[in-house]
Every structure is written in structure tokens, then in C-alpha cells.
Amino acid sequence: LNRASVENLLTEIEILKTIRHPNIVELKDFQWDGDHIYLIMEFCAGGDLSRFIRTRRALPETVARVFLQQLACALKFLHDRNISHLDLKPQNILLSAPESPQLKLADFGFAQYMSPWDEKHVLRGSPLYMAPEMVCRQHYDARADLWSVGVILYEALFGKPPFASRSFAELEEKIRSDRAVELPSWPQLSLECRDLLAQLLERDPRKRISFECFFAHPFVDMEHIPGPESLGKATDLVVEAVRKDQEGDAKAAFSLYRKALEYFVPALHYESDARRKEAIRAKVRQYISRAEELKVLVTSSNKNLLEKGNPARELLKEMAKDKPRLCAALEVASAAIAKVRAGGAAAGGGGGGGGVAEPAGRRRELLHAEVSASPGTPGCPPGLAPEALCPRSLPTRSRP
Known part of the structure; x- marks a missing residue:
């Protein structure tokens, strides 16, 4: 190993031995001899994100969003500790298992302790995913990681990175260009997804989305990231919804059912047991059905229904x-x-056949x-x- 490689390994060991997070690969142990340093890492049976995308050509927006949320969790954990990865790419994102995989961020060889205002000059990372300010030998800071996140999300959705090239010269020309990154019109994406991509792939780091705005962006939606607490939050809300429903407060009940369903979706993503997942789905179908009924009562076009003497009859009409x-x-x-x-006296209904x-x-x-x-x-x-x-x-x- 040359001096630079040894320094990268020591940096990786220093960082990984001090952090524990479900979306960051765990360093189990390390050893060395006269010629080599051995890192014993957590086993990830699902391969890496690059192969996952390649075998599917591209990912649906819903799947890409789940992976993005998990990556955002890892980056939030690192950002809170002033750590920048500086080599984010699909090859450095491992998957825990072939089925229902959990994302694991790996390879911290280029990582640096950088506060948001720190600037660096040394070229680090992989050019295809590297921020323009790094390739152009300009000053760069922690926001370089956000550009890389944008490239990864772009590749997940469209099947290839925005600056895919046949040579480094062609790649460098595309990166140095002043033209805004164009998003393909197909597949169709939500407005929130396109908005986030545009803000991540902003060439000027001063105009690029900040970490705070990234974590708060509605497409990232960190509040509803699948996790062990998702089902508990959903259940607490639905219990309150049922109580309001029984009290006759349709508007409050509908709002609570809707909020509960926003947690049931990540709860289903998180649940790995097939029987429990199906049981949750069955309950969710009930809550959706009741929420749809309540929606009829609370929509503006039917707001008078609540004022009538028999809401069931009006709902039936x-x-x-x-x-x-x-x-x-x-x-x-x-x-x-x-x-x-x-x-x-009530008139008769008139005979059969009607x-x-x-x-x-x-x-x-x-x-x-x-x-x-x-x-x-x-x-x-x-x-x-x-x-x-x-x-x-x-x-x-x-x-x-």
C-alpha cells in the first residue's frame, strides 16, 4: 500500500469504529501485518446499489424514494457529526439482503471531518459522481455530497447518470459546461421528485439545496421514513381517529385517519414478516374504506350533509x-x-317488480x-x- 492508501484506510477505520447506524455498514474488526491492513465488515448479501439498478434498468419512483430516505438518514447522522463522505456512488451503497433490502453506506476511505463552512482543495471521489466544483479544482465543502446524491437519484430513476460518457475528456467537458442538467420527460415523475433533483443537480454550490432544506424536503419526507416506530405512530393516530369518529366529529376523524395512513405505508415497507404484513394490510383497507366515507361528509361540495338530520341517508343519496x-x-x-x-299515514310502495x-x-x-x-x-x-x-x-x- 502506498502512503495515500494507508491514510485512506486509517481514516476509514477511525470513522467507522466510532459510528453505529442501521444505514451505515458496520466495521466489526480490523487487523494488519507487514504488508496489508484487513477490515472485517458487516456482511451485506444484496450486493450494491449499482448492480441492483443495472439488473432492473431503472427503479420506480416509489422504490427510489425508499432508498433515498435511507441514504438521507445515513447522511443526517454523518452531517450531525460534521462528517462528509466525498465518494458517494451506487457502488459504495450496499444492500443488506436480496429481498426487502436495507441500504448500507460503505467505503469511507475519502471521508473527512468537515464542518459546513470548511473548504477543501484536494481532488477526491469518483469523477462520474463528483460535484463540478471538485472536478474544476475549485474550493468545495460538504455540499459536494448533495450533488452526488442527485446523481445517484438520477441514475436510479433513469438508468444512467446524467453525465454518462465514453471518455474522461467527454465527461470533463460535460461537467465543466454551464448548461443546466436536463431531466428526461420519461418516465413521468412527481413534481416533488423533479423539484428535488433540480435543486440537488445545481452546478453552483451556492445555489444548491442546503442540507437542512434537503432533509426537510417533502420528497425526502424523513418524518415518514420506514422504521420500527412507524406502526406505533400509525396505531396511536387511528385509535384517536376512531374515538373522534364515535363522537361524531367527522372532520377530525377523517384528518386523523389520513395521517395514520401516512404512517401505515412506511410500516408496511418496514415489516418483514409476511403474515404480520398481511394483517396490517387488512386493517389498512378498513381504515381507507372508513376514511373514504368520511371524506364524502367533509368535502366542501357536501358540507351541508353534516347539518342534516340523517347523515346516513344523505350519504346514501x-x-x-x-x-x-x-x-x-x-x-x-x-x-x-x-x-x-x-x-x-305512509303510502304503500306499490307492489312487487319495483x-x-x-x-x-x-x-x-x-x-x-x-x-x-x-x-x-x-x-x-x-x-x-x-x-x-x-x-x-x-x-x-x-x-x-
Whole structure:
């Protein structure tokens, strides 16, 4: 080993032996002899991110986002300790397993202790992922890592880095250019994703997104990163949602269900046990169904529904807009109820053959309740009484 290689290894050992993070590869031990230094690292059976992308050509935005969130967690941990990696690239990002992998940042040979205001001049890293200010031999600081994150995200989404070239001369020309990095129009990406890419791949480090803004960016969304606490947060919110639902506060219940679902998604990503994952999915489907019902009640176009005497009937009318015969039947029922309340007798429904066929679902459940409540109706017609998904059927204390 030459002097530079030894220094890089010693730097890596110094950094890795002092840090422990689920998204940073762990240094188990190290040994040396007269010619070599041996690093004994955590085993990562999933290979590296470069191969993962290459075998799939490109990654869906949802998958790329999960990896980005994990990388952001590792960088936040390092940034809080004034450590810059300075050689971020897919080859230095390992995956814990072939299935449901967890990202592990590795190879800290070029890493440096750098506070946000420190500047360096020595060329470090891999040119394809290196920030322009480093290639152009200018001053650079910790924001060079953010450019590399942008290149990695670009490659994950589009299958190749933005400055892919056949020679170093061609690569250097592209990096030195003043032209803004253009994002391909396909595949279609969310506005949040494109916004983050544009801010990461800003050539001028003074205009590039800061670490603070990167960690707070809605596409990174560190609050909802999959982790062991995701399910607990989701469950706490859904318990409160059920309570508000039972109290009749539809607006608060809908808001809480929606917030809970934002934690259930990362909880599903984090859960590795197939049976537990399916159990969570089953509960999530219930909560989504109830949230959709509440949304009808709280949307601005239906805000008057909450002020009516029978919200279930009004909800049924709203859900029956595509069924003219059902709407007409509901109007007859409403008129009959009004007449009874006024002291009159309800008119008969007219004979058979006028029934309304309705498939199973929430609308059928509401129709059953309406028929049961209507005057002159002798009970519930057979087959119209599946147990409705309502607040009473949702657990208020047990974990999903």
C-alpha cells in the first residue's frame, strides 16, 4: 500500500469504529501485518446499489424514494457529526439482503471531518459522481455530497447518470459546461421528485439545496421514513381517529385517519414478516374504506350533509347519484317519513317488480339501514344485511 492508501484506510477505520447506524455498514474488526491492513465488515448479501439498478434498468419512483430516505438518514447522522463522505456512488451503497433490502453506506476511505463552512482543495471521489466544483479544482465543502446524491437519484430513476460518457475528456467537458442538467420527460415523475433533483443537480454550490432544506424536503419526507416506530405512530393516530369518529366529529376523524395512513405505508415497507404484513394490510383497507366515507361528509361540495338530520341517508343519496331508480326510491321514502312525522299515514310502495338490485358494498349497507328505518317496511329484505364497516367495528385499543 502506498502512503495515500494507508491514510485512506486509517481514516476509514477511525470513522467507522466510532459510528453505529442501521444505514451505515458496520466495521466489526480490523487487523494488519507487514504488508496489508484487513477490515472485517458487516456482511451485506444484496450486493450494491449499482448492480441492483443495472439488473432492473431503472427503479420506480416509489422504490427510489425508499432508498433515498435511507441514504438521507445515513447522511443526517454523518452531517450531525460534521462528517462528509466525498465518494458517494451506487457502488459504495450496499444492500443488506436480496429481498426487502436495507441500504448500507460503505467505503469511507475519502471521508473527512468537515464542518459546513470548511473548504477543501484536494481532488477526491469518483469523477462520474463528483460535484463540478471538485472536478474544476475549485474550493468545495460538504455540499459536494448533495450533488452526488442527485446523481445517484438520477441514475436510479433513469438508468444512467446524467453525465454518462465514453471518455474522461467527454465527461470533463460535460461537467465543466454551464448548461443546466436536463431531466428526461420519461418516465413521468412527481413534481416533488423533479423539484428535488433540480435543486440537488445545481452546478453552483451556492445555489444548491442546503442540507437542512434537503432533509426537510417533502420528497425526502424523513418524518415518514420506514422504521420500527412507524406502526406505533400509525396505531396511536387511528385509535384517536376512531374515538373522534364515535363522537361524531367527522372532520377530525377523517384528518386523523389520513395521517395514520401516512404512517401505515412506511410500516408496511418496514415489516418483514409476511403474515404480520398481511394483517396490517387488512386493517389498512378498513381504515381507507372508513376514511373514504368520511371524506364524502367533509368535502366542501357536501358540507351541508353534516347539518342534516340523517347523515346516513344523505350519504346514501350522494352515493346513489349514478342510480336514477334508487334515487327515486329514496325520495319516496323521504316523503313517506316526512308525512308520518307530520301525522299522516305512509303510502304503500306499490307492489312487487319495483325492487332495486344493489351489489354488496357500503351503498347496500346504507340502503339496508334506510329500508329498516322506513315506515311500513316489515323488516329487512333477505341478503341486505352484511355487517357494515363502522366505527363500532374498528378496534379502539388493540394494535392492528
